[in-house]
Amino acid sequence: MRQQLPDMDARSPSDNESPWLPFESRRRARDEKREAVLRTAVALFLEQGYHRATLNDVAKRLNITKPALYNYFRGKDEILFECWAIGNELVDECIAETSAGVGSGLDKLRKLTVRYAELMTTDYGKSLVRFDIRDLNEDNRKIVQTAKRRIDRAFRDYIAQGVADGSVKPCDAKLSAFAIAGSLNWIGHWFQPGGAMTGRAVAEEFAIRLTEGIATTSTRKKADKPPRKGNASREEQGEHHARTAARAAGQSKRARNRLR
Amino acid sequence: MRQQLPDMDARSPSDNESPWLPFESRRRARDEKREAVLRTAVALFLEQGYHRATLNDVAKRLNITKPALYNYFRGKDEILFECWAIGNELVDECIAETSAGVGSGLDKLRKLTVRYAELMTTDYGKSLVRFDIRDLNEDNRKIVQTAKRRIDRAFRDYIAQGVADGSVKPCDAKLSAFAIAGSLNWIGHWFQPGGAMTGRAVAEEFAIRLTEGIATTSTRKKADKPPRKGNASREEQGEHHARTAARAAGQSKRARNRLR
DNA sequence: CCCGTATATTACCCGTGGGTAACAAATAGT
DNA sequence: ACTATTTGTTACCCACGGGTAATATACGGG
Incomplete structure (x- = not known):
């Protein structure tokens, strides 16, 4: 009927x-x-x-x-947490990829900054910074707090590493990490797809802008040409989707939070 | 009893x-x-x-x-709005003072950055960035949105002015303003009084850190000595309290939102 | 001293929304 | 086909919290 x-x-x-x-x-x-x-x-x-x-x-x-x-989740707050968890997995991949790569501290800082910034333009990325930790239960809240510290640590470590290898000016790693991560996190509050810039464009702009203040070498190498239609960026978009698919397949641990 | x-x-x-x-x-x-x-x-x-x-x-x-x-407010959302409104008055004063002063675009940008950053370490300042606009009624929401645009405009104008007068490197004023304001706004999310740094100390550090990337002149003039006990900064603290008192007295417009 | 106004209290209403119980339809295995 | 399991549905519960009505207490002015 x-x-x-x-x-x-x-x-x-x-x-x-x-x-x-x-x-x-x-x-x-x-x-x-x-x-x-x-x-x-x-x-x-x-x-x-x-x-x-x-x-x-x-x-x-x-x-x-x-x-x-309720066939899939225990309640509203668990849904919230699982959304956050997916975003967190994506961040973890950013950090893992960056850490696995080679380059100076500044290189890694920039790489992470780009990836993190772009993540902040996606729904799951936004959930990392716009959801309120206090809506979670005790256990999940602790998990989130720990994860947040891990992310902060990544930024801080790269900066410290850059100071050590000379690619970054001497500075307070903690405060610099706050400044950079704060700016990136805020992207999650204002970015709306469909605007003038794509997420990737915003990410690249921010990566340059946020690191040029603490870099020892000048960032102004190439001209201001917009990086549209570059085959490199096209390739990276493909990579992005590959990562998403990989995550969907490899959600291993969380996947067996099943009960019944 | x-x-x-x-x-x-x-x-x-x-x-x-x-x-x-x-x-x-x-x-x-x-x-x-x-x-x-x-x-x-x-x-x-x-x-x-x-x-x-x-x-x-x-x-x-x-x-x-x-x-x-309910003798003082029509409802919960009005209380929320009035909290926000006080914070907004404080921001407006920051902008007004900065605009009234003299100096290059970079000078003004730094001045506003310091003031705004310190505001973000206070309750009313935090309310500007942590309250959700969607909890307000239609009218108040519009007011807030307009005010937010005004603040963004201030940052943008100072940057553009700095580019014009040569104190700021050529850059996209809109994105730079987003980057700086975002970093400052994020202070309202993590700063807790009682930590290692005072609000003023955080503000001054951020002001330097966030502007040195786009400044044409190097910021590294003085050594890293903490700016404690400077008579200039002491004067500014006095000035700050004077501002707070002035606001309390001069809440003119909002004060006659009375109804009954 | 008394009354009007302002301001507080107690007692209550009721819409909302998370969560549950009981039941129904579809699926898969044998 | 018959049955167990999964996965939906409808109908309901009830705690919570914003908001209101009726009422009491204090204060200030004649």
Whole structure:
């Protein structure tokens, strides 16, 4: 009786994909649905704010009803935490990649800055800085706090390393890290896709701007030509999607938070 | 019957002053109480977050009960807005003072940066960046958005002015302003009084650090000696308190938001 | 001394939204 | 086909907190 026109849903195979087509054909992999919930939730939490966004809103956007969400999560705060956790995995990958690479302290600082900045233009990245830690339960709050310290440590270590190898002017690593990370975190508050600049463009601009104050070498090597259409940046975009896919596949640990 | 021991309250004349001594002697200037509500509310909203902090909490901390708050405010969101408005007045004063002064674009940018940074270490300053605009009604939200644009404009104008007069390297004023203001705004998220550095110390460090990247002249003139005990900085502290007092007295416009 | 106004209290309303219970439909295995 | 399991649904509970009504207390002016 509620068989509303299937044409409406067949119109877009990967539009803003919800695995739950209105009522029928809801056979699908569990984890796929779980991730769909998180995608929708993080978007809604960012749009409306965690407290204004209700679970009914989340469910409605997925063509299901609120109690169905409880098949995948214990409650609202767990959804919040899982959204954050995905963002955190992405940050961890940034740090891991950067640390694995070669280069001076300044090089690594810049590399991390670019990656982190671009992450801040995505939903899961924003969740790292716009969600309120106090909405989590005791355990998860501790996890988040520890992770935040880890990120801060990464910035600080690269700066200290740069001071040691001469690529960075002598400075207070702690304060410099706060200054840089703060500026990057703030991106998560104002960036909106669809604006004048892409996330990648913003990231590259910020990386230069934020590090040129403490670098010993001048940053002004190339002219101000916009880095559009460079095959290098195109390649990196591909890499980005590869990373996202890899994360989706390798969510190993969190994936078995299942209970039932 | 509820005459709880007056010793407990007589112990501290200016401790964490609430004009409502437990039950008696509640004759006091109206505006003084109104401001006390705001002081308490902003502190609580920052501690707990706006949605977790209840009006009962606010009232309890003032030794009164929830409905009494409605003698001074129409509702919770108006309290939030008024807290924000005080912070905004303080910012406006920073901008006005800076614009009134003399100096190059870089000088002004630095001056504003110092003042703004220090403001971010205070409760009312934090309210500017930690309160969620979406908790306000339509009208107030517009006011806040306009004010935010004004602040951004100030940073941008000083940078552009600096580029024009040669004190600032040629750069995209918009992005540079975002980078600087973002870093400063983030102070409001991590600074806690009682830490290793005072608000003023953080402010001065950030002002140097954030502007040295775009300045044409090197910032490294004086050594790293902490600027304590300088008569100039002492004078500025005095000036700061004078400003605070002036604001308390001259809240002219908002003060007659009275209705009844 | 009495009354009006301001300001506080107690008692209450009620919308909201997270969470649960009971039940139904689809799926997979045998 | 029959049944167990998964995964939905509908209907409900109830704690919480913003907001209001009715009322009491203090103060200030005639």
